[in-house]
Structures are given as C-alpha cells and as structure tokens.
Amino acid sequence: MNRNHSLLGLVNKLAQDFDLSQVELDAVLALPFNIREYPANAEILREGDRPSQCCYLVEGFLSRHKYVREGTRQIMSFHFPGDIPDLHSIHLAHADHYLGTLTPTTVAFIGHAAIRDLTVEYPRLAACFWRETLIDAAIFREWIINIGRRQAPGRIAHLFCEQVVRMKQVGLADETGFPSFLTQTQIGDATGLSVVHVNRTLQQMRRDGIIGPGGDRVEILDWGKLVEVGGFDADYLHLRKDIRSPAEAHGNMNSTLRERRGRLGQSPGPG
Amino acid sequence: MNRNHSLLGLVNKLAQDFDLSQVELDAVLALPFNIREYPANAEILREGDRPSQCCYLVEGFLSRHKYVREGTRQIMSFHFPGDIPDLHSIHLAHADHYLGTLTPTTVAFIGHAAIRDLTVEYPRLAACFWRETLIDAAIFREWIINIGRRQAPGRIAHLFCEQVVRMKQVGLADETGFPSFLTQTQIGDATGLSVVHVNRTLQQMRRDGIIGPGGDRVEILDWGKLVEVGGFDADYLHLRKDIRSPAEAHGNMNSTLRERRGRLGQSPGPG
DNA sequence: CGTGTTATTGACCAACATCAAACTTAGTGG
C-alpha cells in the first residue's frame, strides 16, 4: 500500500472506530479524489452552496463559521488533518455555514456519489462515517456549554484543552503545547469574546503560569491547571481507549473534574 | 396500517427526507418497541450511561443538558414528538449528557440492534436516520451562534422562532404562538442567561408588542419582529420544500434576513 | 523600509450576573 496515499489519515481515523477488514480499508483507499491547495484565509465552501463532494483535510487548519451581524462572526469548529469537515453535506443539500482555511491548506475532494456507494456496499463503513459526524455534533454540544456557561478564562482554557487532545490524535500536539494557528481575533470568534478581552485573558493566563508567552506555539506550562480552569473532560470526544490511554498516563485527561450537578432535575434559580 | 401506531410520527418524519418505498416504511413500523411514561422533570438518560436502546418521543417535551459547575446547567436542545433525541447512542457508546423530561412524557424505546439491522438492510433508511442526526448537529451549530454572538433579546427571540418552526412540523405550533412548556429558568439555561435577565428581557419583548403576556401559551403578536430580533433564518433546519412552503406563504420564514458578512475572510477587530 | 496585520493598552460604559426579597400561582390536604 502506498505510504504516501493522501487518504491514509482517513483510513487510520476510521479504523479507530471499528475493527475494519482489509477489504473495507482498501475500499476507502480506492475512493477517487482530487487534491487541491488553498492559501490562508480562503473560502472552501459558502453558506448556500450545494456541494457535490466532500472535503477531506490532508494538511492545514480549517474553521467553520457564520456571519451574524455586519462584521461579527462566530466560529463553530476547527478542523485538523484527518477530518472531513463537511461530511454532513452528503445528506444535507445546502451548506448552512462557511468553511474556510486558517493556514495554507491541502484538501482532497471526494465525490458524494463515491462515498454514498461506499456506504451502501459497506454498512460498517457507513457506521464509521456516521460516527464521525456524531462526534462532530458532540463537540458542538460542548461548545454550547463552553460559551453558554463559562467565563472568559474557562472558555479559552477549554478550547486549548480540546485542541491538544484532538491534535494529539494526529500527532500534532501533546500536553506541553501545540502549534499556534489562531489569531486572538479568531479565538474570540470561537469563544464569543472580543479580541480585547481575549488578549487580557491570555495575559492573565500567562501571569498565572498556565501558558507560555506565545509565538509559533501555544506552550502549556501547567496542563493540570488548564484542565481545571476549563472544566475539561475529554469524554465528549468519544476517543477509543487505546488512543486515550497514553494521554491518561501522561497528564490526567479524563474525568479529572467530572463536575457535579446541583439539585435534582432542577436548575436552581435565586431564592 | 394501524393509525394509532406509536411510530407513525417517525415514519412521517423519515418520509419527509426521502421518497421511501412502502417496504421501507413497513420495516420502520415493524420495529419492536416498548412504551414508557415519565412524569415531568424525570431523567431518561444520564451522563455516563451506556444505553442499548434509543428513545423515540411520542408525546411531551424533552431537553438535553449538562451540569457545568455546582448548580449551573446548560440546556443544549429541546425535543418534540417525532424526535429521537439519543439516536447518536447507536454509534457512541456512552452518553455525554443528560436527557430529561420537561413535561409528562410518553416515549417508545427501540433497541439499538433493531435499528442497526434496519440500517444494514435498508441503506436509504440508514441515510434517513443519519440525516436526522445531521440536522440535530446543524441546530447545535445555530445555538453556538445564538449564544456566542447575540444578546439577550436576540437569543430568546431566536429560540422562540426555532420552536415555532420545529413544532409546526408536527402540528403543535404556528406563527401565532406555541404551547409554553418552559419556565424562565429553563429559557435561561438554554440561552446562557440568568433567570432574572430572562424575566426582564421577556418583559421588554412584551412591551415591544412582540409577544403576549404568557400563560399556557407563548403568544406571538408580531412574527416579523420576532424573526428580525432573533436574526432568524430557518435554512439551518433543512426543511423540505413541501413542508416549508405553507410557512412561507403565511409569515416569511426563510431568508427574510440572510445576514450579510463584513469583510472578506476576516472578522474585523477594532481599529 | 513601507505597509498591513496582529497584539497590546487605557478609558469608559453596557449588558448581564448576583443577591435578596416579595409576590403569584397552582397544587395539596384538611
């Protein structure tokens, strides 16, 4: 098998979900695709587009976002190599948001028809692809919680934790840090904060000895504290045990802070 | 066919996605299920549970939520009859959030195995189910935007708009209002606001002549204004045209306010 | 070196949270 095959990362990812047969793996690798490169800040897909292919991310970083008012946008996810950020387009006719590059990027476009055929012929592969979109959704849920119920330091810390864990899966990060591919404006767009406030919060986190001074890499000086501030629990990422264990051995990635609920079935109001 | 079959709503819903054959429809109706009733404020599923069945909502209202700090929670979705709020559990081993009732509720539990078998045998049904979870995800994305980038009146207005459109699909609402199944505390938990602020914002919306005084029903006095305040565009719900058109005829549900973006590929900061 | 983007700072202000209490409503048991 070609070790430089562009879809190898996809196969690796899917193979983490289920024990796939060689036939199934080969079927994925046999998918026809077109490579395309983009500069930073390019748009791959726009709201309203009706794509006929999916975009597999080979290299670079992507975001999905939407514009809310004149000049305001909200980022709803980041994507790393191995992801198919618009896999949902197979069954949803039009895009309801933008997909854009954050850095220079290489993607492989795979036609919807080819993927549909694959899922019809191999139900287990269908399950794998489906599962990917379910994890995608789980991450959205966590972002709702992050933005809805945490304050600035928690939101940013949680975002950083998530990026460590997800990028670690593809060998781009560990608990000591990860490549810095975001501007402070983009961090704000993802966390629902203004740039100014992101800037001040990051400074506070540096003063608290949680992260390093920045630059090309986000240095994490105190992973435990980052997890604590962000109230982070990797459960929602639904990693497989074998992938998760090295992380657990290293820092404590999971269940460090399974937060406890208040009263039963009731969110307490005042009084 | 039994007109009182509990899964009729499910069939109707799936049949909106694709043109399904009678064989496929019958296969859905042949799914074995168990009916169960819950009082209000009951927990159907907890974080960490490993369910072996899915929960089809026959009657009542559900929410999915998570506890963030002692006493704080975030609701991430509401569910109406016809929904399968934990369909994702087929491919995600453990629940990463709670599923609870808001009102007295009737659900039908359908075993994972039965659904999996169905999806293997009928790829088009698999696509339908998959699609349901993709719309679920699209709603989460919209909530991220709602909470991240809108202020209190917009958040609440958007929530109400979404409820109108979704409940209308199952005949529970129209543009003049919908049954009020939420306390102000729950509205706050869904929008990331405090009860006090929800209360004041609702009062303002009443003074502005957008909604009525409340009670058993949320009266919408000015649908157009509600849509405007919430920046609502139903596109993300991916309704089928035939379902959507009566709404368009009535009020203008879609694309009323497709918001324009600011600068190209860049979220403007200050300066 | 200029030019554009990103990071940083200060001053000021608005939105929203928190706390605490009173009021309403609906349900329950006598």
Next chain:
DNA sequence: CCACTAAGTTTGATGTTGGTCAATAACACG
C-alpha cells in the same frame, strides 16, 4: 373552600464581566 406549601415570576439594588472605542506598539513580509 381555605390555609399551607412549593415552584415560578417579578422587583430592586448593586457589582462584575466583558464590550466598545481609539490609539499605539510589535511583527511579518515584499
């Protein structure tokens, strides 16, 4: 039918987080 209770709503007072505006500094790149 009425007191009693619990949940939900409303109000006032006060504080904080985080937004906005505007300017400056630090880089990166051709």
